[in-house]
Amino acid sequence: MSPHGTGEGREDDTHRIALVTGAARGLGACIAGRLYDRGYRVALTDLDEEGAVRAAAELDPAGRNAIGLALDVRDKDAFVRVRDRIVAHWDALHVLVNNAGVAKAEPLMDITPDSFRTVVSTNLDGTFFGCQVLGAYFAERGYGRIVNIASLAGQNGGTATGAHYAAAKGGVATLTKVFARELGPHGVTVNAISPGPQDLPVVREMVPPEQLARIEASIPAGRLGRPRFIADMAVLLASEHADAVTGACWDANGGLYMR
Template identity: 80%
Template sequence: MSPHGIGETWEDDTHRVVLVTGAGGGLGSCIAGRFFDRGYRVALTDLDEQTAAKAATELDPTGQNAVGLALDVRDKDAFVRVRDQLVERWGAVHVLVNNAGYSKVEPLMDISPESFDAVVRTNLDGPFFGCQVFGAYFAERGYGRIVNIGSLAGQNGGTATGAHYAASKGGVATLTKVFARELGPHGVTVNAVSPGPQDLPVVRDSVTPDRLAQIEASIPVGRLGRPAFIADMCLLLAAEHADAVTGACWDANGGLYMR
């Protein structure tokens, strides 16, 4: 029996297919671009379809190996629709990267129920629904890779993020283990990558320059993280020969959190 299911090998697929959520910009687009460069067919999804389509066109103007689709990760049925679209378009999906996230900086005691719910629905419900829908699909095929994007905030409670963001990312780490245990016997691995502060516009826009300088000074390696390396970590966890790693959380935080 092959690692992909009875009779199935990579040679049966012209290209491996990856779905990256929240890929209209930032870290998600970086991850999608890395997979594309490695020969994957890439589905870039975003809440805004035009944003996703623009990012996909920038990767592949021909539209043959990259497509931008609308996906509201708070809606389980939306994952089902996108899965079916991709299977119809490219025949299969092999990798899911749950990257979509929502960060909001608010004082702890000022977080309203509505604000808490909005952050958690994107950051925790989204990966849960994605793992459910694609986990079942991958398990039926006998092969799949899921990579969840967590955060240092989910491990240390956060320093420059809101409590709702930190709590939701802590939940992602636990969901990763739960789904890894459930899906492991079916040839599906589920792992998480937990970045520290990254050199991204969203980070620079969410904190003041003085506060950002303080954060950089507190990082043992002395600089913000490189998004391209996070993308490389996702690629490695998605590899065919990565089957020995599941339920893991790979840290990339410049030494801010050591364990």
């Protein structure tokens, strides 16, 4: 049974519609689940269509308030198609969470052109296309919330990830400001969250146990981050009353980076 239940007893106070990218597993699935718990209808999208459909079914077996869709964030036209499918299904769309990403831990001088393009296109191009397509849609309607998932790596150059990932996530933080300035007058807020190392399977798969132990020991708070808290931050930034917060980057890194 889903840890989120079957939809009964949800905090049904919004009935707003959210699109989360990279939501088949990990942080994206956690964010989608928290939005669902708060009464949102949620479209979970991912390059892994089967995974997205499965994650949506775990949230809502009846399929009334959660659906899974295929989305390659590297393709701008794919965002248009998904947007149109969601609007046709639920008549509206109010929130975008740009979470989709890929990370590789590769030595700086060993990163190939193909590897650099792959990481940057998913993390940076995907955020840009999402903000463009959904930002225009929201602006036409005078309301929208965009939450971009950046990273500590984009602020300090990274500790366990490669330069391509750090560079892309630094770009996400900058794009957040650019789109916030452009869309603010149209009732659309654009914000970013920059998590530090999170207690997620993908992190434990990518980082060797000894290195991860050293990273955890270096965190002033003494532990890896909790994905559920990052999800709560995303829900707060997506809320209707978050209208005075835009162009911001909220840090959640256990004290690894203070400013």
